[in-house]
Amino acid sequence: MPLTTLERIINLKESSSLIVIEDSTKQSCARLLKAFAASSIGPDRRLVVVSVEQAYWKWKRILNLESLTIIDVYSSCFSWLDPPVAAPVRSANIKNLVSVIETELQTAQNGRITVLFDSINPFLLRYSLATVARLVKSLSALGSDNVRIILPFHGDVPVLDASGNSLIPPIGSVLANAATTYVTVRHGKDFGIIFGRDGGAVDVFETVDAHNPAGGICEVLHKKKSGKVLREAVAYKVSATDSDLLTFHTVDDLRSVNDSQPSPPSNPAERTPDPTANLSFNLRLTDEQKVARAEVVLPYMKAQTAEGPSETAIYYEPEDDDYDDEDPDADLDI
């Protein structure tokens, strides 16, 4: 089976310099970020994590990876807790963030580098759209064939301007403009797909559809270097045996799997259930009643079944104004 575009991008087989991931409370992108992080570590590969929304140690615990460089923006900009002394991280704020990342990129010139943010929403709350847009622009300038920047953001959080109104244009369109790949993470239910844990039974009538950790759907829009734009909807599933492993499927594949799950009953009697069974009143007819019903002559049946001439004719008398002597195209000046 050929790899999906998303898989190719995650595994660095397809280059994309700025990847924007939009998620919501309905389906978080944390699982996907973990997959990006895991594929960014290895020989000739380096991962730089920028913690903005969460403390760096929380982020480290989520990723559960050893060899990564952390740039801590959270402690200096978005937390009142004293930053831990002698933390193995580099500190940065919005002003020097780009230069700090640049230094990190310069220290490792060979190999492919991934710069992974946790979320850029805290920036949007504190700084103006223009400041954040400038940051995104300079980050996208850092991206290249060997450097990819991953910027996740929460699409469902309203972004407000200084006077408390919703921003227009929305930040999503600003980011979509700059991105080479734009991924929207959606809940499986939006596509009629239900991800169950451990292959067990799933309650299809479950009313809470907030963040399914077993899987989700990604709508991917990828702009290739050639200018070609690829669109696809890919489902990711967390493996039942190894929770760190993600498998990717096309939505159509999963739909057909979901459809085929309730196996059709083999007994033909079961296939056509009797609607009159188990009723508290009687809807069935005895043989006598069936004969009596068949004998009833229904009104108008005679006219419908009576034999008449095989051909019918419609008689029509033309009226005076049916014909017009004037040329209808006279005014066309042909």
Added chain:
Amino acid sequence: MDARIHAAAGKPTRQANGFVSHDARDTVALEDPSGNRLSISAMFPLLDAALNWSSTPSPSSSVDQSAGRFVLITDVVRADGSFLLHHFIGRHLRIEEGPGWNVVLVGLAQAFNHYLLIGKKLGVNLTSYERKGRFAFLDGLSNVRAASGPFANTNAKGPTSIQQSAKRYPDVQNLFANILAAVSSRVQDGSKPCIVIDDLTMLLYSGAPLVDLLTFISSLNAYVGQHNGCLVVLVHNDTSSGDVRQAAMCKSLSHLADYVLEVQGLESGATQGLHGQLTLGRGPPLNDTSFSPHVLHYRLADAGVQFFKKGYSTGVL
């Protein structure tokens, strides 16, 4: 005390996820081993079961499932969610094993007497816990318009500067420092902090900047994460009000929370036997796969709450 969940009719069955399901028309009450009804002994046991937390942690269980968690409670005008706070306060005060928990309640919606009286009805004497040093109340409501009480700057060496005194909204950063001061001494002795905030929207209404409030909660969340504590925050989420700041706060917090408990009125309107519904949702950071999100109906009583599986209460059937 060894209490067990008892169903009035029909046998409760414990499912694989630990959630206790009951037959139709069941209500949950508690009985001690001698059969006396103890409707208040373990606060709301079904809520603990629904969150997949053990209601009475045994001394052998070293890990409490509520440790390091952030519980966000959202409610609406039609259905008040503050009754859930009492569960979390009582639950953590009752855990006696080890150094226990240290609960700090930041009251921004009610005065201390309110919590004290409801606590008494539920069998939790807050003043006695306060004497033991395991409970602290920060009176935000009376001090919200002044830089005093929990909003006072305790670190200020000289008189407050003109810039500080000119602030027309409560200083949330001072509140944060005072909360930490209230818990830190016992946290150093190994006790776990439980910080309860009732309710955050009050600060938003008082004019505190949204970004300050989110930094406040995010910092508290990081603090309880470091010390295996528990953070419980109540916010109002009236989407119909059209308040964008409130919506932005709710959504931002939902992204940080481990559990989102949404208290709403009934979808179909109102009925006599029920007061609303509680949706237990999974927050993005939660990695506990055995927790399964679901919806419960609830009915408030004088001394406690009854929870029902959706559609199974006598008020609906």
